[in-house]
Amino acid sequence: MPIHEKNLIRPENLSTHENLVIDGVDVSGDWSTFIKTRVVPDYNEEMQEEIAALPGGENIHRCWQCGSCTNSCTVNGLNPDFNPRHWIYLIRMGYESELVRDKDIIWQCVSCNKCTYACPRDVVPEGVMKATAHWLELKGYTERSPSSEFDEEFSSQVFKTGKIEDGRVMMGFFKRTGQPLMQDWLVDMVKKMLRGLPVSWLMKMGMATVIHPRTKNWGPARDAIEEYAREQEEKHAAAVKGAHRDAMFHAAD
Numbered sequence: 001m002p003i004h005e006k007n008l009i010r011p012e013n014l015s016t017h018e019n020l021v022i023d024g025v026d027v028s029g030d031w032s033t034f035i036k037t038r039v040v041p042d043y044n045e046e047m048q049e050e051i052a053a054l055p056g057g058e059n060i061h062r063c064w065q066c067g068s069c070t071n072s073c074t075v076n077g078l079n080p081d082f083n084p085r086h087w088i089y090l091i092r093m094g095y096e097s098e099l100v101r102d103k104d105i106i107w108q109c110v111s112c113n114k115c116t117y118a119c120p121r122d123v124v125p126e127g128v129m130k131a132t133a134h135w136l137e138l139k140g141y142t143e144r145s146p147s148s149e150f151d152e153e154f155s156s157q158v159f160k161t162g163k164i165e166d167g168r169v170m171m172g173f174f175k176r177t178g179q180p181l182m183q184d185w186l187v188d189m190v191k192k193m194l195r196g197l198p199v200s201w202l203m204k205m206g207m208a209t210v211i212h213p214r215t216k217n218w219g220p221a222r223d224a225i226e227e228y229a230r231e232q233e234e235k236h237a238a239a240v241k242g243a244h245r246d247a248m249f250h251a252a253d
């Protein structure tokens, strides 16, 4: 019988006989590939509950493993190892160590939401991917991801000025992640804009990048948002067993 989604099985867990004849039938090579028996000693029976307590993960219990999310996924089209359906299965089964093996790619979800539109059970897989990346950080399995840095830069600008300005968010994100401010794609984009946009638009965009107006009388609203953000941060850390990060959200610091 063929092994479906063979890429999900680690090579060390597959066994193939190069020379095997059974009752006169040669079943050497791929015909004799078997999955080795495995023992999982470290179930986390609360993993689904912990991820469901984080924003986006609320409906994970509704998944019936149809695979529509993975079939429609933008990133899966480029990398078959990126598999939302498989991760939801691992979370629901409590296979923590299996999930953690993929910690370096889970955060690569581009939030295109194709999976969410395809899901017949309203699981909101895109939200589950976010909650899972958040969970991995809270548990200390991953370093801060680029998307966390982006979110934090975005939030910090709202806290400071009451609004965001796209150019400043990008520059702040590049600084936080140690990337050069002049990226090839950015230079290309600016060149295309210079060729294609009216001069008055370009001047307006340039001025908006240089001048950063602040929202007036922003203090009370900022305080309320800051209080809410801190409450949420504490709630999320409390929901995840063994969470050891002091704060995911330093926007107001």
Ligand code: SF4
Pocket (backbone or CB within 6 Å): 069, 072, 073, 074, 075, 076, 084, 108, 109, 110, 111, 112, 113, 114, 115, 116, 125, 126, 129
């Ligand atoms: S939102 Fe993420 S998981 Fe869903 S289809 Fe897009 S890349 Fe895939």
Ligand code: SF4
Pocket (backbone or CB within 6 Å): 062, 063, 064, 065, 066, 067, 068, 069, 070, 084, 085, 088, 115, 118, 119, 120, 121, 122, 123, 124, 125
């Ligand atoms: S599409 Fe929805 S129900 Fe189907 S496997 Fe993905 S999350 Fe589960």
